[in-house]
Amino acid sequence: MKLFQNIYNILYRYPLSLLTIATIIYLTLFYKSDDKTPTFQHLDKIVHFTMYAGLCSVLWFEYMCSHKRINFTNITLGAVVLPILFSGGLEIAQSTITTTRKGDIYDFLFNTLGVLSAILFSLYVSRPIIKKYHLYKKQIKEE
Numbered sequence: 001m002k003l004f005q006n007i008y009n010i011l012y013r014y015p016l017s018l019l020t021i022a023t024i025i026y027l028t029l030f031y032k033s034d035d036k037t038p039t040f041q042h043l044d045k046i047v048h049f050t051m052y053a054g055l056c057s058v059l060w061f062e063y064m065c066s067h068k069r070i071n072f073t074n075i076t077l078g079a080v081v082l083p084i085l086f087s088g089g090l091e092i093a094q095s096t097i098t099t100t101r102k103g104d105i106y107d108f109l110f111n112t113l114g115v116l117s118a119i120l121f122s123l124y125v126s127r128p129i130i131k132k133y134h135l136y137k138k139q140i141k142e143e
Contacts, residue, residue, distance in 0.1 A: 052114030
């Protein structure tokens with residue numbers, strides 16, 4: 001029963017984060033862009049930066065909406081370290097399990113920069129808005 005409660009808590013607290021993670025997995029491992037799309041040099045680096053800045057921002061936002069006080073150990077692990085490790089794992093997966101994609105250390109670098117920039121955005125933009133408008137979710141009773 002405790003397992004189902006934990007799964008429910010994660011689904012309740014982090015639905016947008018889970019959707020963002022699923023979208024990143026799809027785009028990274030399964031999506032193949034057509035060559036007809038207009039592009040410019042290093043567009044993919046901007047996309048990588050944006051995907052992980054978005055992921056980390058959503059994680060921070062949902063965390064802050066679920067907790068009135070920030071536990072910096074939890075948020076650092078959940079919204080900084082894990083997304084960076086996740087991005088590294090996906091870059092390795094691109095190199096090893098896909099035939100249409102390749103891993104790139106610069107993609108990983110831009111993923112990491114996206115995560116780190118989202119920290120500043122979350123602390124100095126999102127957090128004051130959440131506090132001002134009391135956007136906290138109802139606390140789930142933890143058993």
